[in-house]
Amino acid sequence: MFPTPIEKTSLNSQRLYKIALPIALIFWLLPLIAVALTSIRSAGDINAGNYWGWPTSFNMLENYTAVFTNSPIGHYILNSFKVTIPTVIGTLALSCMTGFALGIYKFKGNMLVFFMFVAGNFIPFQILMVPVRDFTLSIGMYNTTMGLALFHIAFQTGFCTLFMRNFIKALPHELIEVARVEGVSEIQIFWYVVMPLMKPAIAALSVLVFTFIWNDYFWATVLTQGADTQPVTAGLASLNGQWVSSWHLVSAGSIVAAMPPVLMFFAMQKHFIAGLTLGAVK
């Protein structure tokens, strides 16, 4: 059990632990491993029902090429980037400012505005669905990647404001006082004093927002339709309808769609976890 570090236990339990680790991992990832293995099978194997036996041939290259050539998945992925990147930039720009305002200044209504952003995070999407769709239609942005990104920017600003505000509040306040005494304007304080210190927060939020938005499915189905604008989550769902029982293609497609956030996670793991576990430690 936990508090005993494993190196202080008997040699046998140390060995047991080292054997248990990979076994537990395989069980944990079993559904995913199944998909990965299916994605390299041939159509012949799939049709013959040879799902779990030794594959008659390894079709990794064929399947993944087929996914890209026989479906608009390349387009879907491009759309995902077109939604995700503006969202990350827009959200960070807005929330750096709101976080700064709420973290640095004491003014009437500070808590109220802050709580409004926090509460907005928890709202069920469905209560926004009809009006947001109407609004997007009325400004002529329905079925555009930008229309989808605009909504995401607004909604994610809630969570990012919470994060930024707490981060900025923890910065040493003396720095700002000193700058003010020197006659530095508030805008310069924001840009030259606080922004450089916010790099870790910006990094953490970029990866988090990237992952959240890349993986969004609900808003993609509400605000876009068709291969020209839909991001890869919605695209994959409709491909799943076309590829009935072609599990090797569905599997390969799933893996392709999951790749960008996975790579992002492994590349920036430290920041990702720092962002996600905000508040988990006192």
Added chain:
Amino acid sequence: MRAYWKANQLKLAPWLFLTPGMLMFAIYVIMPIFQSVDISLYAWDGLGEKTYVGLDNYKELMDDEAFYKSLENNIIWLVLYMLAIPAGLFVALFLNQTVRGIRIYKSLFFFPFVISQVVVGLVFSWFYDPTNGLMNILLNAIGFDSIAVLADEDYVTYGIIVAGLWPQTAYCMILYLTGLNSVDSEQIEAARLDNAKGWRMLWYIILPQLKPATFIAVVVTVIGALRSFDLISIMTSGGPWGSSRVLAYYMYEQAFSEYGFRMGYGAAIAVVLFLIMMLYIGGFLYKMYRDERGR
């Protein structure tokens, strides 16, 4: 103008910085809540004229069996989703060691949370597949009959929840791993001298220190449970015969799907879901308010 700004900088600056964010938030998040409440009082197909019907949509909800089924499923989701918290704690305790390569294990255990729920849904649909899915192959191997989880009214919601618990447990695990990192080792040593071990150590020494992590885990798990939409949409589209619908999905189905656009009725369902969520939001804000005051 310039002089005015110079003199009142400190008062004006916060609002200057807040305006763009607040404007976006007001347009896309705050106002739509009120608009939805308003729409719920109308009969509207989304295109033509709206007809004011007062509380008729809500009255209809009261007699709508599909609504009660969805509500019931929401409660099942909420209760069972909580399992992610002890499960996450368990995995975190298991992985909280320092052996070679443990960091890679931790990231790989976290993996399910990083991938989209659409992919999780497809992965589990394949896992549950009645003829060739891995679950049934394994069941047959140990002498059980196959179960078509996603086509069975009694199992379907549970089957989808299991799929949802997979990433959610990973999330709770990472919260607890971070919490465990900062557990006070002196307290543990002291407790050990007092002969605290195993469960007692966990319950009296470790868990109290993990309280912030537990709090966040509860908050995100409740929200995750009430937001369940993606998995249901991907795995069953609410079927068979609507038996796996939750409020979020039922609302979407009513508002726009092949069954016709009933925006007003959909909005009424959303308002009910919103009110349920408000209870949690209220509780959360109250706690946050107390913490902020305490600082």
